[in-house]
Amino acid sequence: MNFERKIAKIISNVSDAAPVVHHITNYVTVNDCANITLAIGASPIMADDLCEAAEITSLAQSLVINIGTLNRGTIESMLAAGKKANEIGVPVVLDPVGVGASELRNKTVEKLLEEINFTIIRGNMSEIRYMAGSNANTKGVDASDSDIASSAETGVELAGSLAQKYKCVVAITGATDIVSDSTHTVCIQNGNRMLRAVTGTGCMCTSLIGSFCSVEPDYLLATTAGILCMGIAGEIAFEKAGEKGTGSFRTAVIDEISRIDGESVIRRAKLYEA
Amino acid sequence: MNFERKIAKIISNVSDAAPVVHHITNYVTVNDCANITLAIGASPIMADDLCEAAEITSLAQSLVINIGTLNRGTIESMLAAGKKANEIGVPVVLDPVGVGASELRNKTVEKLLEEINFTIIRGNMSEIRYMAGSNANTKGVDASDSDIASSAETGVELAGSLAQKYKCVVAITGATDIVSDSTHTVCIQNGNRMLRAVTGTGCMCTSLIGSFCSVEPDYLLATTAGILCMGIAGEIAFEKAGEKGTGSFRTAVIDEISRIDGESVIRRAKLYEA
């Protein structure tokens, strides 16, 4: 079975299993993350108080940690939930939103990586450059133009070395998306520029990855599936609603995730191995 | 005046009075709760710091307490606001989101019920089963399939016994919605399955109930009105936007609440007394 066909299968597996995806995430895009998780057929639960974080993780089939709006309380919850996930074998996905922009974000990511074995890390080019110790031109939570201009080759190298360092799958999303487990690297050329004009499309992509990895133990495949679905939904949403503006486009992205089917994924996928 | 006609009257009373509805709620669906409250003609205020919670309640015509994303700070605020509401005679609605899923949620609901006299409690079948001491198969914040499969008769019994225990109105929303004040029980068969595929439709339903109970002292009626409006909005939204996907459907639900009129409620209502 080829890669695209496997991804089509994972999509139907998620809605059959309706896995619980525990999120400890930011308050900016949390509603979109919940809606996209439901749209793909999984069941989101957001819980970030230390009194329940680990317990909720033990009910879940995957854990998403997103540092978009850190505060001191939720960092402890992230650590507790992440350790519980490692203990019981539940996959953990990290979205290092805005790492490089403040000491708090940098030290939190450092501590999370020390204490938790992440299954998958997904970031934009500025975030992954920072984490890989490369020169990043961080400008807040959006990737900077100079980092976006990095070549796909540079991305492949960065993702591969970070994947090797943390023994996990690393994904960089951008004009070309790159997914690496250090041995294999997949590049994805789906998507649409308008995704950058809507807040939370990166976070939503991470939620899709969190949904897929809860039912698919081949994490390179699960990560590719999440990014590919987001890219294809972005393409179709742009065709249908791009002219109307970014508000309609955002609604259409969630629409298309809720309607996504294996056949259109197979037909539209632009994947190649690097 | 029959039940449907009374509900039509309450709908116009809300927009005439524009009551302030104080919410202490979760950060996942809070924006939708505010928008649906405005859509029905009330004025939402979200305030959860202990320094102002009780004071804001004293400005309001009703209080909604929703435990979707609990944290230790807001639990104190819920208690303070709820006690103030009881003291000044403002109705209080509880949405026990995800109770059964963690000790924090279970103990918080227990404490809230000890210290506050709730006017109305609305939950899904898993939540109400848990609260009634029945076997619940909690799977996070969404009702589990096995609980959803409970018969309407079981629901009527559970809602009635919980209503008697807490001397309040209890509502279970699901395929058939059930509203009981222990003496009378109303069943509602409006709605659409797609409501389950959008986050916060339960929370929004609670906000509608919170809006209606601020102007209607017959709380069985006010609760039925809230659930009926949500169900009818869901039906019309599905007819207009269901094919587009869950993003458009969500927008359409709020649209239809903002356009709801007594005549369509009277025409579409599928109510019966159990």
Place this chain on the structure above:
Amino acid sequence: MNFERKIAKIISNVSDAAPVVHHITNYVTVNDCANITLAIGASPIMADDLCEAAEITSLAQSLVINIGTLNRGTIESMLAAGKKANEIGVPVVLDPVGVGASELRNKTVEKLLEEINFTIIRGNMSEIRYMAGSNANTKGVDASDSDIASSAETGVELAGSLAQKYKCVVAITGATDIVSDSTHTVCIQNGNRMLRAVTGTGCMCTSLIGSFCSVEPDYLLATTAGILCMGIAGEIAFEKAGEKGTGSFRTAVIDEISRIDGESVIRRAKLYEA
């Protein structure tokens, strides 16, 4: 170059510069604030933990402080970020949501005004009346009907005296919007009543002002630009989607901000100097 033409120029300057706009804001409307900031071409970052607030401000080209859902932690962050902004010459915008409704909000605004030199303050008539020491009939976060009925003359006087007191630009949004730097006052008669039926349209307007003041040092002009864009987007959104309901209208407002162009601003603007 006339006023309207200057505003058209600022709109293109924002998307050319893509300035970072740091928000410390409420969790109710934060997603809309981020999306409208992106829609106008700026880059939002939301960060409210004391450990990073000032550091994030130092990366930003403007700071928006919105007190919609205050808590004790974020008040400290507002003070730290505001002082940093003053120190490095970054403009700071205050949205005093619901001031007048609780002691916490009143004292917080008092403290913020003592310790931070604000560049611009934007509120509704109830909020600005309260801040100007005039009789306000606060009813939560929405302006009360009696305050809304204040004459434009009263508004001009209130805005002017508050602007003089705090040596900043003061804007009151309502049926007629008023912007004053105490020397000059601009009135704006664009907009649509449906903007009141969607949560966060005031907050979003403040985010637009925050975006414009980061690239335009004439703050009377930058503030007018923000309010004018919101008003014109509201008008076009109402023409296109008003009949559908408030959910579609909200999406359309963001659409129209993402599509706004200088020519339609020049053609539609209804400005006069008071």
